[in-house]
Structure formats: C-alpha cells, structure tokens
Amino acid sequence: MTRKKAKPDWLRHWPRLLFLIPCLMILWVPSYNRIEPALGGVPFFYWYQLAWILIGAVIVFLVFMIETRITRTAKSPGDDMTGVPGDSP
C-alpha cells in the first residue's frame, strides 16, 4: 500500500460534478414554466421534465462508468467501493 499512488478524493470523484447539470436545470423552475414549444399537444412544462428523467439517468450511468474506469486504472486501494467482498466492478 503506497500512499503516494492513491489519488485524492476530488480527483477520483470529479465526474460527480456532472450531477450538478440535471439538479440545477430542474431546480431553475422559471426556465421551463411555459406551454410552448408543445410536443404532440403536451405542453413544454411536462415533456421537458420527463425528458430530464432520461437525461439524468444517462448522466448517472456515465458517472458510474467513468469512475469505474478511473479506479481500475489507478487501482487505488483506498477506494471505498472496491475491495469489499462481493463487490464486482
């Protein structure tokens, strides 16, 4: 266990900054409280938020993939997720 090699938390977890995108977009209510452009008769307010559910899921998946790759290449023993029995990457 060499201490030097273990990356600091912020370096290993930088992809988590991507989570700010869906959170801020969906909390900024004035940006989507309108009818137009409607999609197939569904007002913007509704289809826009439903779309963010899917985009949000894609972002979570991306963060998971990137973090898994970072920990695999770094093989840092300090990671809180690996090394736990039954925890396959």
Next chain:
Amino acid sequence: MKFDLTATIVFTGLFLLVTLLGFMAAHWRKGDLNQLHEWGLGGRRFGTIITWFLLGGDLYTAYTFIAVPALIFGMGAIGFFAVPYTILIYPILFIVFPRLWVIAKERGHVTAADYISDRFGNRLLALAFALTGIIATMPYIALQLVGMEVVIGALGFPAGGLVGHLPLIIAFTILAAFTYTSGLRAPALIAIVKDTLIFVTVFAALVIIPAKLGGYGAIFASVPQEKLLLAPPSGSSLGSYSAYATLALGSALALFLYPHAMTAILSASSGNVIKRNAALLAAYSFVLGLIALLGYMAIAAGVGDNPAYAAGFEQFGPNFAVPALFLDSFPSWFIGVAFAAIAIGALVPAAIMSIACANLFTRNLYKEFIRPNCSEADETRVAKITSLAVKAGAVVFILTLPQTYAIQLQLLGGIWIIQLLPSILLGLYTRGFNAIALLIGWAAGITIGTIMAAMQGFGSSIYPLEIFGVTLPGYAALYSVAVNVLIAFALSPILDYLSRRSAVSASRS
C-alpha cells in the same frame, strides 16, 4: 357504485397468487431466519435486479399511485413536483449511500440508528434516530391502507361498517402472516409481480385512454388554463416557483432517510448494486411521471361530474380520480388487474415499512435499553412480533380515526425525518462532530418544522417565509433542516471546547 363480479374475481385471484408467493419466499435463497439480518435484511444478498424491484416497490407506493394523480387532478401543475423530486434523488443515492452501505456491512449495522450509535457513541442521539424513524413511518403505513381502501371501495364493496372494512382487514392479516414467516424476502419476491402488473396497467392506460379521449392534445386542452402551469411570481412573492423547487429538493433529501428506504439499501449485496440502481430506477420515475398525467386524463374524461362516481368522490375525495378513470375506460377483467396492481402495490411497501420499524424497535430500543444481552434468536422474535404490532396499529388507526389525520401525520413525518440528514452526512463526511450539538439541532429542527406546519393548520407543508420583505413560500422541511444544520455547526466547536476543558480539569483534580 355497483358491485363488479368479474373485476373482483380477477382481483382476488391475483391477490391469492401473491399470498402464495409471500409464504414461499421463506425458502427463497434460504438463510437462517432466526437471525435479524436474514429476516430483516434478506441476508444482504440482493443483487442489482432484486434491489431494483425492492427499491421501486418501496419508493413508488400504492399511495403514490393514488395521491400524485389526485394532486394533479385537484391542483394542477404543482402536483408534478414528483418528477423533479425523482430526478434529484438519484445523485443523492449514488453519492451518499454506497458509502453508508460499506460501513454498515463492515460493522454489522441493520438500521440507521445502529450507524449513528456506533459513529457518535451517543445513546440519546441514536434513540432520537430510532424514534423519529418509527413515528415518521407509522402514518406512511396507514396511508398504504388508504390506497387499498380506495380500490376496494371502487370494486363496489359496501362502504363503512364491519362488512365494508372486512376485505381490508383480511388483506392486512395475510400481509402480516407472510411478513412474519418470510421477512424481507416476501416483499422482494412480491415486488416482481407488483411491478409487472403496474407496468402493464400504466402502458394500457397510456394507449387506451388517450385514444378514447382524442389524443394528448385534446387531454391538455380540456384542462383549465390556470392549472396547466405554476403560478408565476407576483408582487413581492415568489409564488409557486419556490414552493415547487423546495418541495422537490426537500422530499428528495428526506426520502432515503426513511427507515424502509434504508432497509432496502442495506439489503443490497454491494455498493455497486446501489450505484447501478441510481441509474436504473429512472424507469420507475418515468412511469411515475406518466401516472401523474392520469390526473389530467381524469379531468378530460369528466369523471368528476359523472353521477356514477359521485358517491366515490364523496367518500374518498380527489383520491378517487384514478379508480374512477379506470372504471370509466377499462373492461371489467382489466379493472381487476389494474386495481390488484394498486392493492399489491400497497402490500410491498407496507411490508418493508413494518420490517424497518421492527428492526429499529428491536435494535435501538429493546436491545439498547430493555434487554442488552438478549440472544440473536430472541432479537429476531421480538422483531417479528413488532412487525405484527405495527401493522395492527396501522389498521386500527385507519378504521377508527378520520383519514385526514393520517395525511397530516404523513406530512409532519416528512418534516421530522429530514432532521436526521445532518447527522448522517456529517457522520459520513467529517472526522468528528459533537453529538450533543447534532441532538440540539435535531430538536430545534423538529420543533420549528412542526410549528411551521401548525401555522398552516397542518393542511399544507408550504410555509411562506419572509426575508427582507420578499415572501418565499417553501417546503417547511427544507427551512427547518437549514436551522438544524446552522445550530449543529455553531454549537459543535463550542461544545467540543467545553468538553475538552472539563476533561482537562477532571484529569488535574
């Protein structure tokens, strides 16, 4: 409402099927059910798919399926806050809970209060955790009964009286029996059936109903203009904007603090199972968003003015909107399927919630304060009996008190449960924090949140906060937990300093 025989037969058949599954679950992935982590956490062996069903069954309950469209039906756009709320929960699930899972697995924690007791070494703070969890969950279980009562009423069973309540009592007795024998394995297995039925129902509804009503354009066109969007800010008030955003954020922060959500998370087999679920659970969110729109379909179908459903609306209020819409749009046999989906959707969370309450009572009250050296088998027996008591309590609550009490208590429960957030986060992400400071913060948050709700007559959790002449209507849970955090941060260094000084002076004397 007239009694629908075909629907009732399909409904009862599906109900018997899940009953059978519930009892068979005891033999599934067999473990020693006399150990609490086997009975109450399924042996911590659930993989990605089972955890997905379990968390889904947990978070998207019968009450959700009834109440979210009812809110849209009654109040319009503000009810759609359930969608941003579900978008916000996944990053929280991804970041915070795998970390907690690892520690809980290593140290053998079964409840959040176990973790707090271990992390801060303070019995009072752990007690506060256990009590908050149990008290916030009880009305939630009662509300699952409300969801069930609505569909049983919609099948045409006579309302009120012992005969009217009999189906509900039978259903809950069955639930209590298989939870007792099978533990968390029962809701995990039943959740698979429940979700299959829910998905089938929702997709059928989304194809059949808009076709009947002339498409989505026609549906939205029939909704009154003022309901379609949030009220924009006017004068010195932020109107519905701040209410919408804070409701979403506050509910998302509170969600995983509920004991039943914690139980489903801790029963996962690894931290990565939880991370994968943070992405996969979006499927439920999307369905929930579509279910919310059923509220508008109910408006477009005009069920509110249809004399055939007047009795139902009188008895159940807006909660009758979705059952009425289904009665209006589906053939009898499919009404049976749809209503079974909702009723079974009540069983799964009710089972997980009662197990979670039982775990809390046994680990953090019984073992901690009453019989510290009870055996593991003893511990599990107490948990099983507690799970029965919790459900009996919920049934008595719903049958003897007005429904509004359960709804108001559930509203307060959300405000109370979020007060656990600072202790969990500061425990996970800081080196040391003063337990007494956290306890005082908790007490202050609970008090202020309750007062805010009381000032609205317990009818709404939206509190019109005034800062510098601007009114910010927002979720009382979020405002009160902010006070909680500020107090914890302000007091922690002071109390740490005082306790160090008294330790020094004690060592000198």
